[in-house]
Amino acid sequence: ELKVEQNPLFLSMQEGKNYTIYCNYSTTSDRLYWYRQDPGKSLESLFVLLSNGAVKQEGRLMASLDTKARLSTLHITAAVHDLSATYFCSLAGNLIFGKGTKLSVKP
Amino acid sequence: DTGVSQDPRHKITKRGQNVTFRCDPISEHNRLYWYRQTLGQGPEFLTYFQNEAQLEKSRLLSDRFSAERPKGSFSTLEIQRTEQGDSAMYLCASSPVTNYNSPLHFGNGTRLTVT
Numbered sequence: 001e002l003k004v005e006q007n008p009l010f011l012s013m014q015e016g017k018n019y020t021i022y023c024n025y026s027t028t029s030d031r032l033y034w035y036r037q038d039p040g041k042s043l044e045s046l047f048v049l050l051s052n053g054a055v056k057q058e059g060r061l062m063a064s065l066d067t068k069a070r071l072s073t074l075h076i077t078a079a080v081h082d083l084s085a086t087y088f089c090s091l092a093g094n095l096i097f098g099k100g101t102k103l104s105v106k107p
Numbered sequence: 108d109t110g111v112s113q114d115p116r117h118k119i120t121k122r123g124q125n126v127t128f129r130c131d132p133i134s135e136h137n138r139l140y141w142y143r144q145t146l147g148q149g150p151e152f153l154t155y156f157q158n159e160a161q162l163e164k165s166r167l168l169s170d171r172f173s174a175e176r177p178k179g180s181f182s183t184l185e186i187q188r189t190e191q192g193d194s195a196m197y198l199c200a201s202s203p204v205t206n207y208n209s210p211l212h213f214g215n216g217t218r219l220t221v222t
Contacts, residue, residue, distance in 0.1 A: 045210035097149030
């Protein structure tokens with residue numbers, strides 16, 4: 001059974017600093033997705049990672065996938081307040097989501 | 108592209124009552140998914156359709172839950188004999204089958220409160 005673990009579950013970030021959050025999964029899976037959810041809102045797609053070594057970047061966010069390690073990372077460069085949200089990874093064709101990492105950026 | 112639409116936005120019901128939610132996906136999207144999300148958790152998969160066919164259903168889904176997509180367009184999710192544990196946000200999402208790797212487009216959800 002595929003299990004997805006995100007860590008940390010909560011991250012308080014300082015503006016301007018860099019951080020990384022992690023998504024580990026238990027069995028082989030193709031396609032890993034990252035989504036963002038603002039408080040009281042629905043989920044919005046950020047990245048789709050399709051193969052080992054895939055890297056995608058959008059603004060201050062960069063996601064990568066290592067299928068051998070069964071790990072995806074979401075790297076935040078020079079955090080800003082606008083990035084405060086909960087970030088989810090998802091696998092198995094979006095049938096399984098992690099619990100999410102809640103990011104809070106403080107000035 | 109008007110996005111995924113869900114109705115109602117909020118529903119308060121008494122324990123034991125039946126409730127039905129509606130989801131209208133993006134018009135050209137063949138796949139439609141239902142999820143449940145509780146506070147502090149990720150979306151929990153309930154079921155999904157490709158056109159009118161219900162292709163997968165979570166084994167966690169009790170017999171009180173049923174979903175339909177009769178004409179391959181909008182979908183309904185019904186919960187019979189609601190329980191307090193059913194209180195959650197119910198999310199609908201859609202994606203095009205023509206792009207296997209496409210991410211999901213989520214609606215704003217229906218928040219159910221069972222009193």
